[in-house]
Every structure is written in structure tokens, then in C-alpha cells.
Amino acid sequence: MSTAPRPLTRAARRAARLEATAERLDRLALPQSAGWLGRAREAAIERLRGIGLPERRDEYWRFTDPAKLIAEEAAPAEVFRITDEAIVFSDIDRLKIVFVDGVFDPDASDDLSAEGLEIARLSEAGATDIHWAQEIYGALEARGQAPVPRPLAALNSAMADDGVLIRATGKVARPVSLIYRRRGEQAEVMLHHVIRVEPGAEMTLLENGPVAARYSITAEACIAEGGMLHHVRAQGRDHQRSGITHFFARLDKGAGLKSFTLSANGRVLRNEAVVWLDGEGGSAHVAGAAMGAGDFHHDDTVFVTHAAPGCESRQVFKKVLRDGAVGVFQGKILVERAAQLTDGYQISQSLLMDENSQFLAKPELEIYADDVKCSHGSTSGEIDPDQLFYLRSRGLPEKEATNLLVLAFMAQALDEIAREDLAEDIRARLEGWLARHRG
Amino acid sequence: MLEITNLHVKLEEEDKAILKGLDLHVEPGTVHAIMGPNGSGKSTLAYVLAGREGYTVTEGSARLEGAELLEMEPEERAAAGLFLAFQYPVEIPGVGNMTFLRTAVNAQRKARGEPEMSSGEFLKAVREKARELKIDAEMLKRPVNVGFSGGEKKRNEILQMAMLEPRMCILDETDSGLDVDAMKLVAQGVNALRDAGRAFLVITHYQRLLDHIHPDVVHIMADGRMVKSGGPELALEVEKNGYADIVGEVQA
Numbered sequence: 001m002s003t004a005p006r007p008l009t010r011a012a013r014r015a016a017r018l019e020a021t022a023e024r025l026d027r028l029a030l031p032q033s034a035g036w037l038g039r040a041r042e043a044a045i046e047r048l049r050g051i052g053l054p055e056r057r058d059e060y061w062r063f064t065d066p067a068k069l070i071a072e073e074a075a076p077a078e079v080f081r082i083t084d085e086a087i088v089f090s091d092i093d094r095l096k097i098v099f100v101d102g103v104f105d106p107d108a109s110d111d112l113s114a115e116g117l118e119i120a121r122l123s124e125a126g127a128t129d130i131h132w133a134q135e136i137y138g139a140l141e142a143r144g145q146a147p148v149p150r151p152l153a154a155l156n157s158a159m160a161d162d163g164v165l166i167r168a169t170g171k172v173a174r175p176v177s178l179i180y181r182r183r184g185e186q187a188e189v190m191l192h193h194v195i196r197v198e199p200g201a202e203m204t205l206l207e208n209g210p211v212a213a214r215y216s217i218t219a220e221a222c223i224a225e226g227g228m229l230h231h232v233r234a235q236g237r238d239h240q241r242s243g244i245t246h247f248f249a250r251l252d253k254g255a256g257l258k259s260f261t262l263s264a265n266g267r268v269l270r271n272e273a274v275v276w277l278d279g280e281g282g283s284a285h286v287a288g289a290a291m292g293a294g295d296f297h298h299d300d301t302v303f304v305t306h307a308a309p310g311c312e313s314r315q316v317f318k319k320v321l322r323d324g325a326v327g328v329f330q331g332k333i334l335v336e337r338a339a340q341l342t343d344g345y346q347i348s349q350s351l352l353m354d355e356n357s358q359f360l361a362k363p364e365l366e367i368y369a370d371d372v373k374c375s376h377g378s379t380s381g382e383i384d385p386d387q388l389f390y391l392r393s394r395g396l397p398e399k400e401a402t403n404l405l406v407l408a409f410m411a412q413a414l415d416e417i418a419r420e421d422l423a424e425d426i427r428a429r430l431e432g433w434l435a436r437h438r439g
Numbered sequence: 440m441l442e443i444t445n446l447h448v449k450l451e452e453e454d455k456a457i458l459k460g461l462d463l464h465v466e467p468g469t470v471h472a473i474m475g476p477n478g479s480g481k482s483t484l485a486y487v488l489a490g491r492e493g494y495t496v497t498e499g500s501a502r503l504e505g506a507e508l509l510e511m512e513p514e515e516r517a518a519a520g521l522f523l524a525f526q527y528p529v530e531i532p533g534v535g536n537m538t539f540l541r542t543a544v545n546a547q548r549k550a551r552g553e554p555e556m557s558s559g560e561f562l563k564a565v566r567e568k569a570r571e572l573k574i575d576a577e578m579l580k581r582p583v584n585v586g587f588s589g590g591e592k593k594r595n596e597i598l599q600m601a602m603l604e605p606r607m608c609i610l611d612e613t614d615s616g617l618d619v620d621a622m623k624l625v626a627q628g629v630n631a632l633r634d635a636g637r638a639f640l641v642i643t644h645y646q647r648l649l650d651h652i653h654p655d656v657v658h659i660m661a662d663g664r665m666v667k668s669g670g671p672e673l674a675l676e677v678e679k680n681g682y683a684d685i686v687g688e689v690q691a
């Protein structure tokens with residue numbers, strides 16, 4: 001009789017995964033909450049028990065090893081000091097909400113009362129019996145568990161012990177700015193935010209800062225009829241940290257979303273964006289620019305569902321990779337049967353600065369309506385030698401010419417930022433990063 | 440100004456000699472025209488002088504005001520005063536024409552240790568020169584050469600030349616594909632820059648450009664070297680009889 005272990009069946013593998021997840025969850029101390037939040041957390045834990053934690057062999061994790069994100073102990077990451085001038089959004093007039101190592105810092109934050117906005121701390125509002133956010137908290141995440149499970153989002157719904165709940169009731173020009181500072185090398189942080197944009201309202205949400213050695217941030221946004229949410233995020237520069245974010249958004253009739261993320265450095269960073277266009281005539285743009293060198297793994301995973309007719313969506317992702325950096329893009333446009341006259345666009349491109357770097361892309365279209373316009377493209381390329389020579393022949397030094405071409409490559413993603421001052425600020429960060437790296 | 444001696448160049452990728460002992464001497468303040476059959480190596484000469492990759496210089500030298508060009512990076516050649524108007528100007532999506540021009544002007548100034556041009560000064564100069572070349576403001580805002588017609592691309596080359604004020608200007612078939620009006624604009628742009636301290640090397644197939652830019656010397660190039668040089672009348676001879684006689688005469 002052979003003693004070699006037999007390969008596990010699918011069912012047995014699933015059972016093993018769920019068992020391991022259950023053991024792991026039993027060792028975790030769930031944050032306590034008496035109010036609606038406590039119930040939402042319990043529901044999230046149950047969801048997670050039914051899904052199990054991710055594994056490398058999962059199709060959705062084929063390009064990104066979840067090990068660093070789910071290891072029991074987060075690896076410490078050196079705190080990267082940057083000067084104040086180098087901090088993004090410094091010159092933008094904004095309402096600042098500061099977290100230090102994941103804990104809300106009232107002294108560093110501005111007064112949370114502002115016209116057209118209702119802002120509360122999750123840890124306080126969660127203990128109440130009734131709150132507008134309870135309709136949303138964990139609900140979009142739960143919806144986002146199909147057709148692809150997102151276990152780390154369920155874990156976040158269960159474990160996050162702070163965050164903000166923001167309701168926009170009017171058109172608000174001054175951005176709400178979430179700032180994630182870091183002091184401790186060990187810090188591990190989970191935050192969960194809820195945003196509700198009321199009919200016809202408009203707001204801008206900014207996020208920046210290195211957060212923690214390892215972090216998970218979820219945002220769930222509901223944008224009601226005719227509402228508009230601008231989202232611009234710059235993920236700090238700490239080299240050694242790892243993190244995962246989930247951005248869930250559902251849009252009603254005629255609502256709009258523009259979300260842009262700038263990422264530089266980081267060992268493992270995965271940004272998932274999950275968007276539902278539920279009402280006619282909605283428009284959702286999700287874009288990202290990532291720059292990485294060396295020990296850098298950056299993953300953009302995007303899932304846009306067209307559930308209503310006449311909506312438009314765009315995914316624009318650009319990555320500049322050098323010295324062995326890895327970029328991943330998994331992007332999907334799902335057009336449901338009802339979503340006639342969908343206009344869907346997706347582009348993911350990488351600029352490889354050397355042969356050691358690589359870009360792994362999985363663009364997908366799944367279309368059930370017959371009258372739609374959808375296109376997607378993915379490319380991987382190098383700096384064009386003819387363009388480089390043309391610029392140099394006009395007197396631009398090689399590095400300056402290269403940087404200009406890199407910025408040109410990124411331009412299409414930056415174009416997705418509506419506000420010129422924010423786009424300018426992001427462009428300046430990009431230029432700074434390029435200046436610090438060899439051409 | 441420009442002194443090319445016994446220049447031998449082959450392609451880096453294949454072992455194919457393109458320039459085979461080319462000599463050329465251009466004095467300041469003069470205009471030299473180079474004519475010659477397709478494939479004789481005119482563009483190769485222009486590219487090698489500007490420092491494009493892909494060529495190996497096996498012998499010879501090319502000096503600009505005494506300095507060896509062939510040892511310099513392309514940007515150093517530009518800062519030293521060399522300019523090439525490309526036969527096929529390159530499109531650069533994502534880089535605004537204006538940004539490009541300004542970056543180029545200031546990069547050269549910086550390399551020469553001169554102060555940068557202020558944005559006011561720069562704008563004024565660009566607008567004026569663009570107007571002369573009938574380049575509209577819209578074109579300046581667009582990405583470099585993207586969506587430009589053939590004629591617009593060539594005028595854009597001349598605009599760059601006017602802004603950069605090089606000492607040695609090489610024009611590679613700048614007249615090809617231009618209608619008569621566009622060609623006159625290009626010629627005007629060149630003539631406006633003519634002065635005692637500047638020289639031009641005009642590569643062309645047609646006598647008609649030379650009706651507007653009067654050359655001091657005309658060279659006929661064939662198979663990688665200059666086979667005949669003379670005054671403007673040489674261009675007329677080519678126009679009338681083609682290259683066969685001249686090239687044949689030399690090879691015979």
C-alpha cells in the first residue's frame with residue numbers, strides 16, 4: 001500500500017481552509033461594540049468563516065501572494081521620514097482628520113463640523129442604537145463577496161476599530177482629508193470608513209499617509225441620485241510596509257465617481273476597487289498611477305459592474321517599474337443583461353525601466369447585454385528610444401528626457417483627477433519620486 | 440564651423456557601411472545644400488552628427504567649432520549649438536509642445552551656464568515666432584507633433600530651431616511633403632535666422648527649396664560620400680538631368 005499523501009479533493013481543501021480560518025479567528029480578539037456596529041461585525045465574522053482566508057492558489061490571488069497580508073504577525077517596517085514640503089496636499093485648503101497609528105487624533109484634526117457635511121467617528125457612532133451608516137457598513141462589502149470572495153474585506157469589517165462616517169448633504173468644495181500618520185514600526189492598523197453622498201450633493205475625499213507597517217483600509221461609499229464623489233489618494237512612501245485597501249462604491253441614477261490613487265514604494269500593496277452602477281446614466285472612473293523600484297509589489301484589482309442602462313465607466317492604470325519591481329492589474333467590466341448602452345473602457349499599461357521588472361495583467365470583459373460599447377487594452381513597454389533621442393537632440397539631458405516621458409506615460413491616469421490643484425500636487429509628487437530615482 | 444573628415448560609419452546591428460569616407464567643410468555664415476539619390480546616406484549623416492544610437496563610427500572625425508562632436512552625448516551636441524530638423528519628426532503623446540520647447544530652451548541655457556528664460560520672456564518669444572511661421576496657439580498646446588499634419592510637423596521643427604538659436608542647423612528634407620506656401624514659410628524661417636555666425640546644411644531633393652534658401656555651396660552625395668561640389672548651378676543641373684550623369688561621371 002502506498003503511503004504517499006493523496007492530493008486533497010476540492011471539498012477537503014475547502015474544509016481545511018475554513019478550519020484554519022476558524023482557528024485563526026478564535027485567537028483574534030474582536031473589538032467590542034454594543035450598538036449596531038457590534039451586530040455588523042458579528043455578521044462579517046460569519047461571512048469570513050464561510051469564505052476562509054485567501055490562499056496563493058486562489059485564482060484571484062494568482063499574481064499576488066497573500067502571505068504577507070495574512071501572516072499572524074505583521075513584519076515591522078521602518079518609519080520613513082519625509083520633510084513637510086514633501087507631504088502631499090499640504091497646500092490644499094481641506095478639513096483634516098488625522099489618525100496616528102490608526103487612532104483618531106482629535107488634537108491634530110480640525111473641528112469635524114462643517115457646512116454640508118456630517119462627520120462622526122466610527123468608534124463613537126458605532127455604539128449608538130441607530131445611525132444612517134448602519135445601512136451601508138458591511139453591506140457593500142457583503143455584496144462584494146460575489147462573484148469573487150474578498151475575505152480580507154470581511155476581516156476588515158469585523159476587526160476595524162476606527163474610521164469615519166461622512167455624509168455629504170450639499171455641494172462641498174473643501175475636501176475632507178484623511179491623514180494616516182505613522183509612529184510605531186510595529187503598528188498594524190485596520191480602518192473602515194463609510195461615505196454617503198446625498199442626492200445632488202458633492203464632496204471630495206482625500207487620503208494620504210503611510211498608515212502602518214501593515215494595514216487594511218476599507219471605504220464603503222453610496223452615491224445617491226445626481227451625487228458626485230471625488231476621491232484622491234496618495235499612499236505614503238514607506239518602503240517596507242504592506243497593505244490592502246478595498247474601495248466599494250454604489251452609484252444611483254446619474255451619480256458620479258472619480259477615484260484616483262497614487263502609490264509609491266511598499267513591499268506588497270493591493271488596492272481593490274469594487275463599483276456598482278445601479279442607476280441609469282451613472283459614471284464611474286477609477287484610476288491609478290504606481291511607481292515602484294526593487295522590492296515592490298503593487299496590485300490593482302478592479303471590478304466594475306454595470307447593472308443599469310446608459311452608464312459609463314473607465315479604468316485607467318499606469319505603472320512604472322524598475323529594479324525588479326512587480327506590477328499587477330486585474331480588472332473586470334461586468335455588463336449585466338439590463339445594462340444596455342453601456343460605455344465601458346479599461347486600459348492598463350506598464351513602463352518597464354529594465355528587464356528585471358515585470359507587469360502581470362488580467363483584463364476581463366463579461367457582457368450580457370447586446371447593445372454596448374466596451375474596450376480594453378493592456379500593454380507593457382519600455383521608454384521609446386526615438387522619443388528619447390528626439391528630446392535629447394533638443395538639449396534635454398537623458399535623465400530629464402526620461403522623466404518627461406515617464407510623466408507623459410502617467411498623464412492619462414492623472415487626467416482622471418478633476419481638480420487641477422489636486423492633479424498638480426500629485427504631479428509634483430511624481431516628479432519628486434522620479435528625481436530621487438536614477439533615470 | 441563644421442569640419443567632417445574621412446567619416447566612415449556602419450550600422451551597429453548589421454555589418455553594413457553607410458558612410459564611406461565623407462568630407463565636408465562648412466564655414467560660418469554659409470548655407471550648404473546636400474542633394475543625392477535615396478539611400479545615399481544623407482539622413483545617416485544627419486543622425487550621426489546629432490548622436491543617434493545604432494551607428495558605429497569606424498573612422499574619421501566631425502568637429503563643431505573645433506570640438507569633437509562624435510564624443511559628445513546628443514544633449515551636449517545640442518548645447519554646443521547643433522540642431523537637426525528631423526526628416527520624420529517624432530510624436531510624443533503626453534508632453535505638451537510648449538512644455539517641451541521651454542524645457543529644451545532652458546536645458547540648453549543651463550548647460551551653457553546661462554540664466555534660464557523667464558516664462559514671460561519665453562511666451563513672448565514663442566508667440567512671435569509661431570506667428571511668423573503661421574503656427575496657431577492651439578498647436579502649441581497640443582502634445583508634441585501628435586495629430587500634426589506633415590506640414591505642421593516641419594514648421595514645428597523650424598519653430599524649435601528659431602527658439603533654440605543653434606549655430607549649426609541641419610535640415611533633413613524639411614521641404615518634403617510641403618505645399619508651396621508651407622515651403623515658403625519654412626524658407627522664410629530659415630532665412631530669418633541667417634547670419635554671419637550661423638551655418639546651415641540643407642538636405643533636399645528639390646531645387647525649388649533652393650530657390651528660396653540660396654545656397655553658397657551644393658554637394659552631391661552618393662553611396663556614402665560627397666561625389667561633387669559646386670555652386671548653386673549644380674542644383675540646377677541635377678534638376679534638369681537627374682543624378683545619373685553626375686554620379687556616373689564620378690564612378691566612371
Ligand SMILES: Nc1ncnc2c1ncn2[C@@H]1O[C@H](COP(=O)(O)OP(=O)(O)O)[C@@H](O)[C@H]1O
Nearest residue numbers: 450457475476477478479480481482483484493
Ligand atoms: N537603421 C537602419 N537600419 C537598416 N538600414 C539602414 C538604417 N539606417 C539607414 N539604413 C540604410 O542606409 C542607407 C542610407 O540611408 P539614409 O541615410 O536614410 O539615406 P538617404 O537619407 O540619403 O535617403 C540605406 O540603404 C538605408 O536602407
Ligand SMILES: [Mg+2]
Nearest residue numbers: 481482526612
Ligand atoms: Mg533621408
